[in-house]
Amino acid sequence: MARFVFITGGVVSSLGKGLASAALGALLQARGYSVRLRKLDPYLNVDPGTMSPFEHGEVFVTDDGAETDLDLGHYERFTGVAARMTDSVSSGRIYSNVLEKERRGDYLGKTIQVIPHVTNEIKDFIAIGEDEVDFMLCEIGGTVGDIEGLPFFEAIRQFGQDRPRGECIFMHLTLLPWIAASGELKTKPTQHSVKELRSIGIAPDILVCRSEREIPQKEREKLALFCNVRPDSVIAAYDLKSIYEAPLAYHEQGLDQAVLDAFGISPAPKPNLDRWLDVQDRMQNAEGEVRVAIVGKYTQLEDAYKSIAEALTHGGLANRTRVRAEWIDAEIFDREDPAPYLENFHAILVPGGFGERGTEGKIKAAQFAREKKIPYLGICLGMQMAVIEAARNLAGITSAGSEEFDHEAGRKRFEPVVYHLKEWVQGNHTARRKVDDDKGGTMRLGAYTANLKEGSQVAKVYGQTVIEERHRHRYEVDIKYRDKLEEQGLCFSGMSPDGKLPEIVEVEGHPWFIGVQFHPELKSKPFAPHPLFADFVRAAVENSRLV
Template identity: 85%
Template sequence: MARYIFITGGVVSSLGKGLASAALGALLQARGFSVRLRKLDPYLNVDPGTMSPFEHGEVFVTDDGAETDLDLGHYERFTGVAARNTDSVSSGRVYSTVLEKERRGDYLGKTIQVVPHVTNEIKDFINVGDDEVDFMLCEIGGTVGDIEGLPFFEAIRQFAHDKPRGQCIFMHLTLLPYLSASGELKTKPTQHSVKELQSIGIAPDILVCRSEHPIPEKEREKIALFCNVRKDAVVAAYDLKSIYEAPLAYHEQGLDQAVLDAFDISPAPAPNLAIWNDVKDRIINPEGTVRVAIVGKYTQLEDAYKSIKEALTHGGMANRVKVDVEWVDAEVFDSADDVSPHLEGFHAILVPGGFGERGTEGKIKAAQFARERKIPYLGICLGMQMAVIEAARNLAGFDDAGSEEFDHEAGGKRFTPVVYHLKEWVQGNHKVRRKETDDKGGTMRLGAYNATLAEGSKVAQVYGTSAIEERHRHRYEVDIKYREKLEKCGLTFSGMSPDGRLPEIVEIKDHPWFIGVQFHPELKSKPFEPHPLFADFVRAAKETSRLV
């Protein structure tokens, strides 16, 4: 039976609950325990799949096809535990389930209320997989006091009450602001946040206090006294140069020991932090620098490409170099004849995924620049499709090559559809059929799919195998009927779906490193296990940097 740790936040948002949860999960693993992490989000969207990247950041996709909060990416990167559909829930999903049950008559005609029906649904969700791990860490999105979060706070209060004593603890993150005029850290916001939490029946066992300055012993004692926690359960969370220093930093501050003490686990198993010491060493002691341009359309918000940026960092660790990522807005040179001023000086170019036509001409020109200048290129999802369209236009003679996606937006046929809307495919042992009129998320190929790599190809060399499984999130595919003409021009289809119908990977043979993938390899990269494509991409960038 799992022990439960509920992580809440107060004072302000973006304090780092997701990072703290992930780091704690890694520390518990280092002590020999098994963990699973979950995210409970109060927003009314069923999931973030249809939310704008500017609104929510990236959508993290699991192997089983769930579109989830980007914090689940942190959980996976720090623990290596693959997230599942049951590890992310929103108010929208909860209410949808409750209303479906009500329509079916499951409640036998009773009046449907937040308590007990909504809270019971949340508790049932939290309880899934109770017997699978030693610790279940559940992060509650938002901050205490938010009106939309109240059902979740009530649910975890009830959940802890229902479980045997000592099986659940609460960890609360707060802010200790520093007033430069008086030279003081102020504890009052933390006190008020804890009182807000206590007013709904939850008493924190551990306080994690975010601070830009060291917390004096006097302030630590004051927080412990007025918030009714032990002094050694007041844990400082300081700003770090890299998020991958967090497990070691939290260990130094005693977070994992405070958790074990709260559960009365004694003697506590000694932690093995060798992996995280190695990760920290590779981060703070690079042996060079490479510059990588990410040519995207959501570059105003870095969280829109969170996993890509982290995967590049992992690739840098594998090669002991620092990766300087620079964000290049594809729209800037959509109509430019010469893109050199925007892309010269970079050691590699990455074009990520996206939806819609905006910025795609700039992405196509970025692919052309990388191909012609022999600069390492990695195209992901839409980035692969743009590389194929570029080759179709400039190598195979299809001057009007484009995507059905752009024709659909314009309401007419303007392009030769080298990329088309997929309406039927094979998943496992059954066929999946979709219509353009289906719900947005329902029209996509989501989750893990297998691919077969061509013998002797660059990607087979990179992966070291001929069979892979990667996560997808897209609704348009490269049309296989153009394969022969494109391959005659040098664009090789080096990865295909097992049935040979869907192109998964393309590459250019007479190029130092030019690969496009239909899937999202960044979603499976970890600091202690960099994804092979990103590790080799950064290696190629490192080689380019030596030639510049």
């Protein structure tokens, strides 16, 4: 049976609960334990799939096709454990499940209430797969005191009561603000946050305190006294240069030992931190730097491209090179020549997105990279824009465009080189979608196999000809244009197993120009960089030596 660690937050949001959870998972793994991490989000959306990237950041996608919170990306990157659909749930999903059961008559005519029906549904979710791992880490989104989070806090309180003593602990993450005028770290917000948590029946076993200044021993003792935790269970969480310093930093502060002590595990297995020491060494001892332009449409919020930014960092680690990613709004190129903006970069990346806004700028970025022989990586929409660019400027299809843009405009303006995917093979059945279907959960989602062309650049990058990657899109490049485009040097080097859906394109004779329909960034890790990102950064390094 798994031991459960429930991670809550207080004082303010965005303190780094997800990062703390992921780092703790990595430290428990370093001691030889198996872990799984879960996220319970209080918002009423069924999942983040229809949320604006400006509001919620990126949508992380699992192998089994779940659209989840970006914290699951942290979990995977730090532990290497592939997240599943059952590792993320929202209030919307919980209430949807409860109402479906009520409609079926599963509650035998009872009045449906938050307690016990909603809380029982949450507890059932928490317990899924508990026999598979040693530790289950469950992060509760939001902060204590949020009205929408109350059912989740009540559910974990009940869960802790239902289980045998010593099977569940609670870890609370708070902020110690620095008041410059008085030159003091203030503990009162944390005291009030813990008071709020205790008022709903949860007593934290461990306090993790974010602070930009060192926490004096006197303040630690004060927190321990007034929050009723052991002094060695008050853990400092200081600002770091890189998130990948977090496992070693938390270990130094004693977080993993505090967790094992709270469970009464003694003697504790010694940790093997070689993986994280190697990551730290590669980060601190980079042998050079490359500049990569990310030409996107959600550049105002870097969390919209969180996994891409991290995957570029991982590619840098693989090459002992520091990657300086710079964000450029694609809409600028709708009006201006991209050359002055892009000519000093060593590589160009065009990420995914939805809708027509900024796409002409992305097409110009792809053209610039192709013509100037600059390494180019196009992801999802970035691949589609590269294909449209080649269709217009190489194959003579001057009106080439995407059916997505015509749907958005409500009239036909383009020859649809990219079309709305209405049917595809998913496992052992055929999935079908219509243009006017609901937006949520209706894309081609999750892991799909692709076959790579023997001898192609991408086959050399992967070192194999059969791969599996995660998808999130509803538009595809139309295979009927393949012959015309390949005549002009755009090779379709990766295809779906049935040969109907283009997965990868590359420009022949170019130093490094690859577009992929899937999202390779979702599977990259600091200790196991994705092959595409590792080789993309290698190509950027080679290009930097030529500039």
